[in-house]
Amino acid sequence: LVRTLCIANQKGGVGKTTTAINLAACLALADKETLLVDLDPQCNATTGLGLQPLERHPLVTGQSPAEATIPTGTPKLSMLPGSRSFGDTQRLAEEGPECTNRLRRYLAQAAATSDFILIDSPPSLGPLTEAALSASSEILMPIQCEYFAMEGLTQMIQVIKRVMQQPEQKLEFGGILLTMYDHTLELAAEVDQEVREFFGEIVFETVIPRDVSVSEAPSFGCSVVEHAPRARGARAYIELCMEVLER
Amino acid sequence: LVRTLCIANQKGGVGKTTTAINLAACLALADKETLLVDLDPQCNATTGLGLQPLERHPLVTGQSPAEATIPTGTPKLSMLPGSRSFGDTQRLAEEGPECTNRLRRYLAQAAATSDFILIDSPPSLGPLTEAALSASSEILMPIQCEYFAMEGLTQMIQVIKRVMQQPEQKLEFGGILLTMYDHTLELAAEVDQEVREFFGEIVFETVIPRDVSVSEAPSFGCSVVEHAPRARGARAYIELCMEVLER
Ligand SMILES: Nc1ncnc2c1ncn2[C@@H]1O[C@H](COP(=O)(O)OP(=O)(O)OP(=O)(O)O)[C@@H](O)[C@H]1O
Ligand SMILES: Nc1ncnc2c1ncn2[C@@H]1O[C@H](COP(=O)(O)OP(=O)(O)OP(=O)(O)O)[C@@H](O)[C@H]1O
Ligand SMILES: [Mg+2]
Numbered sequence: 001l002v003r004t005l006c007i008a009n010q011k012g013g014v015g016k017t018t019t020a021i022n023l024a025a026c027l028a029l030a031d032k033e034t035l036l037v038d039l040d041p042q043c044n045a046t047t048g049l050g051l052q053p054l055e056r057h058p059l060v061t062g063q064s065p066a067e068a069t070i071p072t073g074t075p076k077l078s079m080l081p082g083s084r085s086f087g088d089t090q091r092l093a094e095e096g097p098e099c100t101n102r103l104r105r106y107l108a109q110a111a112a113t114s115d116f117i118l119i120d121s122p123p124s125l126g127p128l129t130e131a132a133l134s135a136s137s138e139i140l141m142p143i144q145c146e147y148f149a150m151e152g153l154t155q156m157i158q159v160i161k162r163v164m165q166q167p168e169q170k171l172e173f174g175g176i177l178l179t180m181y182d183h184t185l186e187l188a189a190e191v192d193q194e195v196r197e198f199f200g201e202i203v204f205e206t207v208i209p210r211d212v213s214v215s216e217a218p219s220f221g222c223s224v225v226e227h228a229p230r231a232r233g234a235r236a237y238i239e240l241c242m243e244v245l246e247r
Numbered sequence: 248l249v250r251t252l253c254i255a256n257q258k259g260g261v262g263k264t265t266t267a268i269n270l271a272a273c274l275a276l277a278d279k280e281t282l283l284v285d286l287d288p289q290c291n292a293t294t295g296l297g298l299q300p301l302e303r304h305p306l307v308t309g310q311s312p313a314e315a316t317i318p319t320g321t322p323k324l325s326m327l328p329g330s331r332s333f334g335d336t337q338r339l340a341e342e343g344p345e346c347t348n349r350l351r352r353y354l355a356q357a358a359a360t361s362d363f364i365l366i367d368s369p370p371s372l373g374p375l376t377e378a379a380l381s382a383s384s385e386i387l388m389p390i391q392c393e394y395f396a397m398e399g400l401t402q403m404i405q406v407i408k409r410v411m412q413q414p415e416q417k418l419e420f421g422g423i424l425l426t427m428y429d430h431t432l433e434l435a436a437e438v439d440q441e442v443r444e445f446f447g448e449i450v451f452e453t454v455i456p457r458d459v460s461v462s463e464a465p466s467f468g469c470s471v472v473e474h475a476p477r478a479r480g481a482r483a484y485i486e487l488c489m490e491v492l493e494r
């Protein structure tokens with residue numbers, strides 16, 4: 001049975017794309033057939049792997065997953081690239097529940113050949129993110145170890161709860177991941193403690209440290225585990241992958 | 248004549264809210280009557296100054312600026328708080344051009360008593376950001392010194408150009424601001440050079456360094472210039488303020 005992880009958080013710049021790319025690469029290196037879906041109009045997950053965004057969005061043009069999915073430099077990791085087409089993004093956003101159905105049908109076709117599907121979503125609570133949540137089996141939520149990190153969470157949790165209550169819904173909480181942890185800052189330790197007290201077991205034990213190798217990897221078009229396998233950030237994403245496989 | 252600055256960038260976590268709060272505080276400390284408008288449903292600009300988000304959005308309820316605007320802890324700095332009301336945000340987004348008109352009328356009333364109005368916008372190119380751009384006289388675009396920073400810029404520039412070409416439009420490019428510059432990273436120097444080569448004079452000379460005092464200030468409910476006036480981040484925002492006043 002395929003596991004579909006939606007990597008989502010309304011707050012911007014918390015490490016959604018970085019987590020989607022690096023966790024997907026680790027799952028593929030752990031011999032799982034993995035599909036990475038880029039639903040963000042910024043297409044950072046696509047360009048972060050050295051690939052080109054599509055002119056048109058396959059969800060709008062009706063291209064099948066077999067036609068639109070492309071291989072990456074990592075064996076067992078394939079990608080459904082994003083599209084910057086403003087018109088297509090607007091159209092998907094205006095469709096509401098129909099967009100969710102398209103995405104579900106699309107992923108159902110891709111599921112036949114995948115063990116894991118990861119969806120990178122934009123920094124918003126809009127229709128694209130809601131469609132991604134509805135089409136997923138679990139949500140993985142990166143949280144940056146900063147003050148604003150805790151602020152918008154209540155809104156995000158409300159939307160997640162609403163999606164979980166819809167009929168035929170299979171969304172569960174996959175986990176909360178603390179990212180860009182800088183062990184020299186008191187603020188990071190405070191956020192870590194607060195998040196664990198509030199969310200308990202859901203929070204992954206693995207914490208991703210702030211590590212320049214992680215932010216440099218996209219300029220080489222590959223994941224940090226391939227760019228700098230001995231870096232602290234690479235080891236943390238490998239540990240996260242082990243935890244995800246155990247859950 | 249009031250100057251209305253829209254702080255915008257589709258990329259998340261680049262320092263929009265941090266720049267909106269700290270530049271607004273510096274303008275107020277430089278004796279300018281300043282209004283900070285929080286258009287982001289996350290309400291980080293509101294909570295970053297220790298204030299409470301509104302239950303309902305004044306743009307939807309029709310409350311006048313005089314009724315909805317509240318003072319902050321900084322003399323000459325007042326705030327139009329944001330609202331997390333999901334319904335109101337959806338409604339504003341669905342209204343399109345009508346939302347722009349409401350915002351323009353709203354800001355026209357506030358303009359009578361302000362020298363500067365700063366608008367903090369969400370990380371998206373959606374209707375709220377487009378309304379904010381249409382109602383502003385200049386755009387100030389923070390760019391993080393990271394790889395993904397340059398990726399989505401072309402889309403952002405297309406939207407800005409489109410807004411500039413609309414009738415009765417007064418939007419100009421106020422400037423590009425490099426943020427979270429870590430002088431120990433080669434990546435930061437590369438992005439700095441690339442942005443200045445591409446955009447030239449538009450880029451502010453002032454660069455905001457990565458400084459923990461900046462990210463801690465919101466937990467004290469005030470700007471970094473009041474929380475840690477001798478910190479590098481505070482001095483940089485004061486320098487930025489001087490540059491904005493000269494333009
Ligand atoms: N562990 C880390 N160490 C250092 N830098 C990191 C780390 N994780 C992410 N970054 C950098 O932080 C920035 C934000 O990360 P990223 O773009 O993945 O966040 P995002 O949540 O996807 O942003 P958006 O909200 O725009 O989609 C990027 O420039 C990225 O390279
Ligand atoms: N110069 C700086 N030094 C250190 N940390 C910073 C600096 N500027 C911003 N930050 C921190 O980086 C994070 C992102 O900044 P901020 O929230 O202002 O970005 P944003 O563009 O408004 O995000 P969003 O896209 O979610 O609206 C915050 O936690 C903030 O405290
Ligand atoms: Mg992203």
Ligand SMILES: [Mg+2]
Nearest residue numbers: 263264287291
């Ligand atoms: Mg913000």
